[in-house]
Amino acid sequence: MTDSPRIVIFGAGSVGCYLGGRLLAAGANVVMVGRPKMEALFASTPLRVSDYLGVDHERSLTSGQYTSDPGAVAEADLVLLTVKSAATEEAGQQMAPHLKPGVPVISLQNGISNAERLEPLLPDQVVLAGMVPFNVLQKTPGHFHHGTEGQLMAAHSNTLTPAMLDTFARSGLPLTLQHNMTSVLWSKLLLNLNNPINALSGKPLRDELSQRSYRLCLAMAQRETLQLLNKARIRTVKLAAVPMPVIPMLMSLPDWLFRRLAQAMLAIDPLARSSMWEDLQAGRRTEVDWINGEVVHLAERLGRSAPVNQQLVSLIRDAEAGKIESWTGQALLETLKGK
Numbered sequence: 001m002t003d004s005p006r007i008v009i010f011g012a013g014s015v016g017c018y019l020g021g022r023l024l025a026a027g028a029n030v031v032m033v034g035r036p037k038m039e040a041l042f043a044s045t046p047l048r049v050s051d052y053l054g055v056d057h058e059r060s061l062t063s064g065q066y067t068s069d070p071g072a073v074a075e076a077d078l079v080l081l082t083v084k085s086a087a088t089e090e091a092g093q094q095m096a097p098h099l100k101p102g103v104p105v106i107s108l109q110n111g112i113s114n115a116e117r118l119e120p121l122l123p124d125q126v127v128l129a130g131m132v133p134f135n136v137l138q139k140t141p142g143h144f145h146h147g148t149e150g151q152l153m154a155a156h157s158n159t160l161t162p163a164m165l166d167t168f169a170r171s172g173l174p175l176t177l178q179h180n181m182t183s184v185l186w187s188k189l190l191l192n193l194n195n196p197i198n199a200l201s202g203k204p205l206r207d208e209l210s211q212r213s214y215r216l217c218l219a220m221a222q223r224e225t226l227q228l229l230n231k232a233r234i235r236t237v238k239l240a241a242v243p244m245p246v247i248p249m250l251m252s253l254p255d256w257l258f259r260r261l262a263q264a265m266l267a268i269d270p271l272a273r274s275s276m277w278e279d280l281q282a283g284r285r286t287e288v289d290w291i292n293g294e295v296v297h298l299a300e301r302l303g304r305s306a307p308v309n310q311q312l313v314s315l316i317r318d319a320e321a322g323k324i325e326s327w328t329g330q331a332l333l334e335t336l337k338g339k
């Protein structure tokens with residue numbers, strides 16, 4: 001490996017193109033692998049990446065920087081996996097025959113189990129769990145905007161060399177290495193419990209979170225999850241301005257007080273929506289099984305139930321089956337309360 005490790009981003013959509021664009025802007029050696037329609041887009045349209053702090057880079061990709069050939073992982077020193085959870089197995093199978101042994105593969109996906117599901121498919125690789133805390137929105141074709149705060153994280157591993165970590169730092173997106181990724185992933189999941197609520201609301205995140213009735217739905221799903229995590233002795237880590245167990249209380253505040261105390265949470269791009277809303281609009285399978293579904297599985301393992309998260313799974317299933325309706329916060333709250 002030279003001083004400039006080759007980073008291959010597999011499944012480059014919103015998160016993957018954003019990371020790719022930021023890394024390229026820092027001079028990194030990057031190849032993005034994705035669908036032919038994205039490859040065709042970048043043949044005529046530049047890749048633009050911007051963020052809420054004023055970063056704005058645009059570049060035309062050179063031949064091979066975005067490819068639909070999974071064989072491009074053969075040259076990788078590091079792989080970042082950024083497909084949705086439903087596509088993890090397929091991605092693993094496509095990468096396996098090409099990767100050099102020992103190359104680290106970081107799953108930068110939401111949910112708890114993607115790295116675990118990938119491991120048996122990539123027995124010669126070092127598979128690491130990772131986490132993207134911030135929102136990425138494709139504003140226009142080829143323009144990816146990072147709308148909220150937070151640092152990238154991945155499991156601690158000696159396979160992540162100083163040159164690799166330096167590349168992330170130079171791009172302005174430092175990768176923080178963690179010893180307890182289980183806690184990090186469950187903490188991120190507590191935030192992602194808003195994804196189905198946001199998707200069912202049909203509203204941008206900022207509008208949805210500005211309404212107490214939707215926040216109360218989120219607080220119910222989070223409290224149910226926190227109780228199970230406590231029972232399972234899984235600790236949370238602080239990913240937002242306040243510790244995770246305090247968030248449901250914050251969510252339950254009246255609108256005027258929430259606006260005052262939770263300014264950072266509402267400092268979201270006014271157009272940003274959850275990735276689950278995007279999936280429903282695109283007619284794709286959502287990640288609800290890997291978010292709320294994980295809470296239901298945890299409850300089952302503990303001999304308990306998780307009725308609020310189970311109900312959210314069912315409502316998203318209906319929406320996936322074509323029953324897309326915009327729920328008011330009050331109607332959703334009453335449904336989750338079983339009224």
Ligand SMILES: NC(=O)C1=CN([C@@H]2O[C@H](COP(=O)(O)OP(=O)(O)OC[C@H]3O[C@@H](n4cnc5c(N)ncnc54)[C@H](OP(=O)(O)O)[C@@H]3O)[C@@H](O)[C@H]2O)C=CC1
Pocket residue numbers: 010011012013014015016033034035038082083084085087090091094108109110111132133134135136137275284287
């Ligand atoms: N968007 C966001 O703000 C955030 C997302 N996340 C998480 O990051 C992960 C990625 O999300 P996001 O970037 O939004 O997802 P996207 O759907 O935008 O990107 C994934 C891309 O990978 C492509 N893809 C899927 N399978 C393959 C394959 N086998 N070969 C090549 N390309 C493939 C998809 O194409 P196609 O659609 O045609 O299958 C799609 O273009 C998810 O787990 C998500 O929950 C985390 C934090 C924030």
Ligand SMILES: CC(C)(CO)C(=O)C(=O)O
Pocket residue numbers: 110133134135136191192195205273274275276
């Ligand atoms: C950043 C966040 C929490 C935004 O909803 C997300 O992870 C997602 O949309 O999947």
